[in-house]
Amino acid sequence: xxxxxSPTGAPHARILGVGGYRPSRVVTNEQICEMIDxxxxxxxxxxxIEERRWASAEETVGVMSLAAAGKxxxxxxxxxxxxxxxxxxxxxxxxxxxxxxxxxANQLGAKNAAAFDISAACAGFCHGLALxxxxxxxxxxxxxxxxxxxxxxxxxxxxxxxxxxxxxxxxGAAVVGPSQTPGIGPVVWGADGAQLDAIxxxxxxxxxxxxxxxxxxxxxxxxQQVFRWASYQMVPVAxxxxxxxxxxxxxxxxxxxxxxxxxxxxxxxxxxKLPEHVPVARDIAKQGNTxxxxxxxxxxxxxxxxxxxxxxxxxxxGFGAGLVYAAQVVVLP
Numbered sequence: 149x150x151x152x153x154s155p156t157g158a159p160h161a162r163i164l165g166v167g168g169y170r171p172s173r174v175v176t177n178e179q180i181c182e183m184i185d186x187x188x189x190x191x192x193x194x195x196x197i198e199e200r201r202w203a204s205a206e207e208t209v210g211v212m213s214l215a216a217a218g219k220x221x222x223x224x225x226x227x228x229x230x231x232x233x234x235x236x237x238x239x240x241x242x243x244x245x246x247x248x249x250x251x252x253a254n255q256l257g258a259k260n261a262a263a264f265d266i267s268a269a270c271a272g273f274c275h276g277l278a279l280x281x282x283x284x285x286x287x288x289x290x291x292x293x294x295x296x297x298x299x300x301x302x303x304x305x306x307x308x309x310x311x312x313x314x315x316x317x318x319x320g321a322a323v324v325g326p327s328q329t330p331g332i333g334p335v336v337w338g339a340d341g342a343q344l345d346a347i348x349x350x351x352x353x354x355x356x357x358x359x360x361x362x363x364x365x366x367x368x369x370x371x372q373q374v375f376r377w378a379s380y381q382m383v384p385v386a387x388x389x390x391x392x393x394x395x396x397x398x399x400x401x402x403x404x405x406x407x408x409x410x411x412x413x414x415x416x417x418x419x420x421k422l423p424e425h426v427p428v429a430r431d432i433a434k435q436g437n438t439x440x441x442x443x444x445x446x447x448x449x450x451x452x453x454x455x456x457x458x459x460x461x462x463x464x465x466g467f468g469a470g471l472v473y474a475a476q477v478v479v480l481p
Contacts, residue, residue: 155287161280161324162331163481164226164291167219168448169212169319170435171203177313184309191313196410200316200436202301209241212319213252213297216444220293221256223481224323228258232289235279236265237272237440239469240299252295262289269347270406270468271337272296272440273320274476277464278335280324295321296440303349305366315367316436320444322481330479333393336385337474346373347469378408378467379415385475386420386465393477400426401460402450402480406467407432407442416465427455439468447480456480 176199177188191197203212213236221228234253241248249263268275276294283289300315324332349365356362390397397420405413410432417428429446438445443464450456458480465475 157285157287158290158326159285160327160330161284162327162479163277164323164325165220165223165481166320166322166444166448166451167216167221167223168321168441168445169215170445171201171207171212171317173202173204174199175202180306180313183306184312186309186313194411195314196430196432197313197436198433201318203299203317207317209238209248209297209299209319210251210255212317213248213295213321214255216297216319216321217252217256217293217295220321220323224325226291226323226325228256229260230291231258231261231293232291233280233283234258234261234263234293234295235276236295236297237268237276238265238297239267239269239439240302241265242302248297258293261293268440268472268474269470270408270437270439270442271466271472271474273443274335274464274466274474275337277322277324277332277476277478278337278474281332284324284326291323291325293321293323295319296442296444298439298441300367300437300439303365303367305350308366308368310371311367311369314369314437316438318435318438318441318445320441320448322444332479333389333395333477335474335476336389336392339470339472340377340381341470343373343377343471346370346377346471374471375409375412377471378412382465382467382473383416383419385473386416386463389465389475389477390463395461395477397422397426399461400463402427402429402456402462404429404443404446404450404462405465407435407446408437408467451480
């Protein structure tokens with residue numbers, strides 16, 4: 149019987165470089181409170197957010213992706229022509245087709261790369277890392293570019309007191325490549341479709357066919373429902389990611405959760421019994437919730453500022469609309 153050849157890849161994969169892009173426009177809590185009945189103190193207390201970045205008209209998801217990708221490629225020492233795949237996680241590329249990844253790959257000069265978008269909301273970057281590792285170990289790519297990018301200001305209702313202050317814009321990227329030693333731990337991921345209505349749009353795009361007066365859809369969120377789910381359901385996920393990687397909380401050099409809410413982060417720290425010496429990402433204070441971009445942006449900043457060590461071990465966990473989640477332990481580039 150004729151047999152096809154099986155692809156062979158690298159023994160392991162790891163993150164080789166990261167890069168980020170933060171829009172120049174800073175929007176303070178005071179500016180947000182000009183449009184809603186709230187206060188700087190209330191927003192800080194409830195979420196930890198002090199300010200966020202909103203993109204200008206020129207700072208498109210494509211422009212931000214290219215900037216973050218360029219930094220990640222330079223840090224990794226990888227040329228665009230070496231990329232086997234470009235994966236972009238976003239919920240704010242407002243064209244159904246073609247994908248943002250195809251455009252970004254073309255503009256980068258990644259002429260040999262497959263390219264596609266994924267929609268996994270705030271867990272998207274962790275999903276992308278898991279896919280990249282499997283590609284590299286499976287032999288379908290040697291180097292993979294993973295980007296998380298959002299322009300959530302496009303989908304923010306600035307008059308909605310429950311969401312106007314939460315979201316920000318930005319892009320984060322990572323180049324994943326082959327390694328002789330494990331650099332990305334087993335992913336723990338899933339989706340709780342019973343919570344489908346917890347986060348979503350105010351109405352779907354096709355509703356505009358019948359009711360164009362609706363205008364533009366915005367993000368909506370059942371805040372307390374999401375808070376309870378994330379605070380309690382994500383702890384077992386984080387513990388399982390540590391267990392599968394063979395790492396204890398005491399051995400971590402950084403904890404980089406999705407930047408959703410400081411109180412959720414605090415709840416996970418307590419439940420994980422994270423030692424005080426482990427630095428924790430708190431980028432939400434200056435960035436707001438940037439969904440798929442939040443983890444790579446926080447990773448880049450912690451490395452640049454020396455808060456987390458190059459070559460150290462970090463626990464990543466993302467969670468968001470769906471409700472979806474993913475977590476893994478990684479070696480920092």
